[in-house]
Amino acid sequence: MIQVLFVCLGNICRSPSAEAVFRDMVAAKNLENRIITDSAGTGAWHVGNPPDERAQLIGKTRNIQMSDLRARQVRSSDFEQFQYILAMDNDNYANLSRMKPDHFNGRLCKMLDFGASEETEVPDPYYGDLSDYEYVFDLLKPASEALLKHIIENDLDR
Numbered sequence: 001m002i003q004v005l006f007v008c009l010g011n012i013c014r015s016p017s018a019e020a021v022f023r024d025m026v027a028a029k030n031l032e033n034r035i036i037t038d039s040a041g042t043g044a045w046h047v048g049n050p051p052d053e054r055a056q057l058i059g060k061t062r063n064i065q066m067s068d069l070r071a072r073q074v075r076s077s078d079f080e081q082f083q084y085i086l087a088m089d090n091d092n093y094a095n096l097s098r099m100k101p102d103h104f105n106g107r108l109c110k111m112l113d114f115g116a117s118e119e120t121e122v123p124d125p126y127y128g129d130l131s132d133y134e135y136v137f138d139l140l141k142p143a144s145e146a147l148l149k150h151i152i153e154n155d156l157d158r
């Protein structure tokens with residue numbers, strides 16, 4: 001079983017969107033029992049909250065449901081549980097790198113390391129408008145497809 005964690009700052013915009021996009025792709029391939037997903041934030045301000053309404057709204061226009069998700073903060077045990085930890089931006093990546101124990105033998109990287117985007121970060125939409133949330137989903141879809149393809153090819157022996 002492979003466990004995948006998506007991480008942003010607040011865990012109410014980008015990382016729950018990534019989790020929701022990716023888990024739908026996993027489900028479409030009937031891999032829910034082999035690939036487990038979660039998301040978390042480096043910050044704690046929104047712990048316990050559902051995804052931002054703007055993310056949920058844009059998700060709905062793309063048939064992506066995420067109202068069941070609740071924000072939590074990254075914890076040190078995440079490095080014991082997850083084999084893939086995907087940071088949305090450089091700040092998230094730097095914070096996770098500082099937390100990462102030496103014995104972590106999974107993969108800590110940025111979301112847009114997967115796929116062929118010209119962007120290297122998923123930009124924070126929180127102080128933006130709906131078009132910024134649209135752009136987040138535009139970036140997440142091909143990156144999620146590439147991530148899933150990578151996991152299927154490299155981690156699932158089938």
Ligand code: 4NP
Pocket residue numbers: 008009010011012013014015041045046124125126
């Ligand atoms: P996220 O967006 O990291 O994509 O969930 C943010 C949500 C909340 C805040 C910043 C970014 N905030 O400052 O509260």
